[in-house]
């Protein structure tokens with residue numbers, strides 16, 4: 001069944017590669033986590049839905065997965081390169097709160113979204129500020145050969161490693177034109193691995209180091225946390241497509257320097273074998289961003305009555321390497337599709353015999369075996385979740401198949417998709433929008449009265465109830481094929 005080799009798109013080579021684990025039978029994955037200076041927008045969450053599907057796929061393929069996601073609570077500047085202020089310091093100043101409080105609040109908010117989207121818990125969440133001593137050690141190890149000191153910090157000289165910027169395929173001479181000119185920098189693309197606190201200033205977060213009081217650079221953080229927990233080289237490093245341009249090339253440069261110093265002599269040792277990137281969720285007006293004022297949070301979707309897993313499904317409908325445009329209509333369509341799947345699955349579940357069903361029951365029938373194999377081939381082809389979904393739907397639409405075969409095969413497919421079909425009822429998908437003035441219980445009570453009136457052929461009362469509900473924004477849907485009866 002799981003014998004189709006897993007192929008993944010490696011951004012380093014810009015090609016599909018068969019996954020060959022560094023450690024037989026294992027898969028070690030590092031995902032760049034959020035900078036917890038603000039709520040994540042749903043675009044950010046696309047990056048974690050993608051990483052989650054990757055992890056689930058590796059588990060499906062039988063690898064023992066170790067997944068690490070970090071929490072950045074220091075060092076990420078308002079520009080990915082060396083320009084601007086520390087995002088955390090800036091927000092703390094704006095809110096007149098301590099950075100630690102800011103970090104805690106937004107980390108919890110992020111975790112709430114992770115849970116709502118059925119993103120599995122990684123083996124470890126690494127928090128940047130817990131690893132500062134290791135970051136200093138790492139920097140000390142590469143400082144002599146690869147770095148130089150300026151007034152503002154310790155800088156990495158990108159000309160000291162072979163083939164810098166190959167991930168971005170950027171022209172390093174121009175440094176993409178985004179890198180702030182710092183007096184004394186040897187190459188435009190050189191970056192700070194340690195930022196000194198300017199004389200006369202105190203930062204809320206600062207540590208002593210051989211280069212003076214200061215804070216680690218954002219790129220250093222991810223090199224250190226990934227190497228510490230997973231060991232170089234590990235299998236897969238993931239992040240959003242923007243990280244392909246600056247953050248990950250800089251991580252790679254540091255990893256190369258570190259690995260060479262530590263006897264892993266290949267000058268192109270990038271730290272991770274495969275680098276994978278999800279494309280952006282965009283709005284009609286452009287890339288979604290929380291730096292630009294109003295932004296879409298998962299909670300806003302819920303407040304408007306959309307189940308968060310409809311957003312997960314929306315992500316799965318697109319390939320992770322394609323841009324995905326967000327629209328409310330698209331989200332509504334995803335919710336309807338999810339409802340259909342949940343209801344179809346529930347129908348099969350109702351038909352199950354009372355006995356305990358073995359998880360491998362799907363292997364008994366040819367049709368479910370074939371469909372699981374097709375699902376496997378889709379997912380093994382660089383995570384083609386869109387096709388995986390249609391295979392699942394095709395199976396749920398079958399007739400005259402033993403229900404235990406369908407239910408176990410669907411549960412198996414859902415272990416990759418993560419839609420939670422097994423523990424959802426259609427009523428769970430009906431969320432009352434925050435703006436609604438009427439409660440679900442009130443709606444249900446009104447509908448029960450209306451049903452009685454109709455049974456008694458009292459159509460005047462029945463119509464009056466419908467009109468009352470309409471006045472409160474509730475649309476009664478007689479004969480709704482999905483059996484939803486009402487919507488707000």
Ligand SMILES: Nc1ncnc2c1ncn2[C@@H]1O[C@H](COP(=O)(O)OP(=O)(O)OP(=O)(O)O)[C@@H](O)[C@H]1O
Pocket residue numbers: 032033034035036042043044045046047239240241242243278279280281282287288289290291292
């Ligand atoms: N619109 C988007 N669609 C998909 N992924 C995104 C989008 N914007 C950011 N990401 C990814 O989300 C993850 C978390 O990013 P992070 O917390 O650093 O947010 P950010 O870069 O400060 O956000 P923004 O720049 O949108 O304000 C990263 O992997 C990043 O590449």
Ligand SMILES: [Zn+2]
Pocket residue numbers: 031032033222247
């Ligand atoms: Zn990172």
